[in-house]
Amino acid sequence: MTELTVDEPEDRQRTPRRLMANPRTVAEAEAVQDRLRPLVDLVGPGPTTPRRVAGLDVAYAEDGQRLVAAVVVLDARTLAVVDSAVVAGRVAFDYVPGLFAFRELPTLLEALDRLTTQPDLLVCDGHGFAHPRRFGLACHLGVLTGLPAIGVGKTPLVGQWDAPAEQRGSWSPLRDGPETVGRVLRTQDGVKPVFVSVGHRMDLDNACARVLASSPRYRLPETTRQADQLCRTALAARIVDGLD
DNA sequence: GCGACAG
């Protein structure tokens, strides 16, 4: 299902081993990020009018070890759900700010592999370029799948910014030192803004345009909301194999 | 040395 594997039918659902490094220590994890970082395409410009947009999210079980990942594909124009996948898994790494992606990556990739419909944009729950080593979850998912990706965070990880105007669509640059790493974007009038950053094969302007187009009514994009609802429901009702 | 720190 991923672009990187289309030439290997017998292996089409597996991300190449050379990119699947599963670190066991903080040093190894940071090394993986530094190695993949050069593969990120920050220019894009990415699809201005994508057909299908995917939202990804994860819900954690009570023990904090098991989790359920969900991917929901929406029609970019109507925002109607056209496909989805839910997978149960295990936390693959302890939570460390900056290494968050390693916790959910294996299960999220598995869920992406189970889609029937190929999305042309991934909207990730977390940051992309707005990361200490400029390689957050959105960059990681983008590079591993080869798909355009953007990161939408609810809270900051790095950078400083000025509050954007209260109107929907207003934004201010998110800067980490001298460089702009993302934007603080107001998706609804008078509502707390979100943190948008490039993941892969997209420019920042387009990334913000896509986020706004996906958030007609609420603070978070419909993609994120649908994915959140799906994995949360699947976990609570245990309607997913491999749990318990 | 002391905070901050995606989900």
Added chain:
DNA sequence: ATCTTGTCGC
């Protein structure tokens, strides 16, 4: 992320 009660507002 998840644990948690009520509360203000559409």
